[in-house]
Amino acid sequence: MNSEEDIEMLSRVISFDEVVKTSIETFRNTFGAEPDLAACAPGRVNLIGEHIDYNDGFVLPMALQLGTVIVGRRNGTDTTCDVVTCSDSIKEGTKRAQFDSSTIAKGSPKWLNYVKGVMFHFRQPVPGFNAVIHTNVPVGSGLSSSAALEVATLTFLEQLTGKKVPSPAEGAKLCQRAEHTFANVPCGIMDQLIAIGGRADHALLIDCRNLDTEPIPFDAPELAILICNSNVKHELSSSEYPIRRKQCQEALELMGLASYRDATVEHLKALENANEVLVRRARHVITEIQRTQAAAEALKAKNFVKMGQLMTESHKSLSEDFEVSCYELDLLVEVRLGHVACLERV
Structure with a gap:
């Protein structure tokens, strides 16, 4: 606080x-x-x-x-x-x-x-x-x-x-x-x-x-969505958000693609001579698209353990590859990981 x-x-x-x-x-x-x-x-x-x-x-x-x-x-x-x-x-x-x-x-x-x-x-x-x-x-x-x-x-x-x-x-x-x-x-x-x-x-x-x-x-009476306030203020227009958009677009152009929907992890090889930051940004986007599709299938199957795993992987990618997390968010996820019954979205 x-x-x-x-x-x-x-x-x-x-x-x-x-x-x-x-x-x-x-x-x-x-x-x-x-x-x-x-x-x-x-x-x-x-x-x-x-x-x-x-x-x-x-x-x-x-x-x-x-x-x-x-x-x-x-x-x-x-x-x-x-x-x-x-x-x-x-x-x-x-x-x-x-x-x-x-x-x-x-x-x-x-x-x-x-x-x-x-x-x-x-x-x-x-x-x-x-x-x-x-x-x-x-x-x-x-x-x-x-x-x-x-x-x-x-x-x-x-x-x-x-x-x-x-x-x-x-x-x-x-x-x-x-x-x-x-x-x-x-x-x-x-x-x-x-x-x-x-x-x-x-x-x-x-x-x-x-x-x-x-x-x-997502009709699961035994589950609750717990939304945690990290008390870190979110201001989209003055944040790093526009910078991330530009970095994603630059990486896409360097891979020679028109859309990230056409991209796979293999396409990251085209960025081997690019700034490492662009590699990380593109890797997050490509893998997050895959995770989200898998998450929808997990919810349909009521496989909430798999859903939780995907959400944890998502946060790791956001923190390490996209660099949009912070100490407070990482701490909340760390605390959540000590409770196997919890999903995570912060």
Whole structure:
């Protein structure tokens, strides 16, 4: 723990029912009316398939019971949008903002850019509305609070306007573009797809090359998914993430391939004169794609021991070859390895 504030943060995870209740009460108190529209989207945890969604790989996330809620209604104006957030992670004074839906531009407060980005790429006239946003997905925790907000916004806009995106995949791509252009985060597509397509008691195998999805049953009452907060803050746009993307692409080009889906470990020989860093990055991507496919088969067979082994191998690769772990995460995995009944995803 970094401070007493961190300990307090861990104790303040609120229930989804409380999120909904607070959203409605805040709307009523702020706007003097009852909301008549509501939308929500879940956070997610990725079981396996790390840093390969932007490398044409497979990923295996599952939706969480944590989620983001938007409640609202039309306000009788043509284009004036008035939005309030209840999030404790947002500083007072920046929790309410107004903007014009006909002249959307990114700016301050930063949290509103996720909403604006989705509205901009929605490409439909949006009437004036009032809305309240609330969530129990911890911000910056790696549980995809941003994608949950984007997908909840998209669902809210569909209800508000009566216009629908053609498919879940198109909706996910719209939200991804919003994050790229309005939040300046070069994210992959996984988070948005699971937020749109997740279902109870299932993981979702996503083919990130063509966006095909396959629900994988994970109905095991004797098991629980334990999500551990390392208290290491996750900030995608200011992290090593863009560097890793560039390194992966450079290694792929040196191997003379168009996609990592065409790559095998044998192709690493083409990198024998390249920087060792590029070799490690490519090795992680190639082997992680293989592990993720094997993990989906293990879940189908209810072979949870095999699943745990694959997840452990995944972390080792992330730590040693992709170098995106840290002391705190490695320690959590080390502790987990002392308990054979535990799977691991940190």
